[in-house]
Amino acid sequence: ILNVEQSPQSLHVQEGDSTNFTCSFPSSNFYALHWYRWETAKSPEALFVMTLNGDEKKKGRISATLNTKEGYSYLYIKGSQPEDSATYLCAFAMKTSYDKVIFGPGTSLSVIP
Amino acid sequence: NAGVTQTPKFRVLKTGQSMTLLCAQDMNHEYMYWYRQDPGMGLRLIHYSVGEGTTAKGEVPDGYNVSRLKKQNFLLGLESAAPSQTSVYFCASSDLADTGTDTQYFGPGTRLTVL
Numbered sequence A: 001i002l003n004v005e006q007s008p009q010s011l012h013v014q015e016g017d018s019t020n021f022t023c024s025f026p027s028s029n030f031y032a033l034h035w036y037r038w039e040t041a042k043s044p045e046a047l048f049v050m051t052l053n054g055d056e057k058k059k060g061r062i063s064a065t066l067n068t069k070e071g072y073s074y075l076y077i078k079g080s081q082p083e084d085s086a087t088y089l090c091a092f093a094m095k096t097s098y099d100k101v102i103f104g105p106g107t108s109l110s111v112i113p
Numbered sequence B: 001n002a003g004v005t006q007t008p009k010f011r012v013l014k015t016g017q018s019m020t021l022l023c024a025q026d027m028n029h030e031y032m033y034w035y036r037q038d039p040g041m042g043l044r045l046i047h048y049s050v051g052e053g054t055t056a057k058g059e060v061p062d063g064y065n066v067s068r069l070k071k072q073n074f075l076l077g078l079e080s081a082a083p084s085q086t087s088v089y090f091c092a093s094s095d096l097a098d099t100g101t102d103t104q105y106f107g108p109g110t111r112l113t114v115l
Helices: none
Strands: A005-007 A010-014 A019-024 A030-038 A045-050 A056-059 A062-067 A072-077 A086-094 A101-103 A107-112 B004-007 B010-013 B019-025 B031-037 B043-049 B065-067 B073-078 B087-094 B110-114
Touching: A005 A086, A010 A019, A019 A086, A019 A107, A030 A072, A045 A056, A045 A062, A072 A086, A101 B043, B004 B087, B019 B031, B019 B087, B019 B110, B031 B073, B043 B065, B043 B073, B073 B087
Parallel strands: A010 A107, B010 B110
Antiparallel strands: A005 A019, A019 A072, A030 A045, A030 A086, A056 A062, A062 A072, A086 A101, A086 A107, B004 B019, B019 B073, B031 B043, B031 B087, B065 B073, B087 B110
């Protein structure tokens, strides 16, 4: 069973702080890496999908980078706001079975006003 | 567009009872998925379907069965519920174009408790 890991498990930051967290995945057999944002009592929603080594994606204050050779992706949030409080999930698609993805356990972010 | 809907939203079962969870999507997506979400474990794939009439096992298929008789619906069945199946169940769908990079669209979840 392939492992997708995320760290830290949870994070508490003050409003205005910038923060980042990590998704680690197997570097071989890489096809795509997804980031989802999951607010409490809602469904996961897609943030980014990245496919190429060195990819960088940005949406507002949130950005992500990808290193497929070493098997990790970073998600950055600049100037965290209370509305950024959510669980952030990454999901890894393999080249040999890209009809499904493997989700990491998530990083739970709480932004304190 | 309702997107992905799930029925029911909540259910309490006794050990040994059976039930079916219904997932429906109106986006004409080919791919549909059933996940369970447990604390600290993220989303784990139970079964999935790559088109009408097809199903495949995911990471944790034991104790569950699925059917995809119509493209828009994906049913998850528990034949004999066990307390270990207490979880929140999410359905998702995605388009056929490039399933590895396609976004999955999730339903609101079904919270199931097995006593």
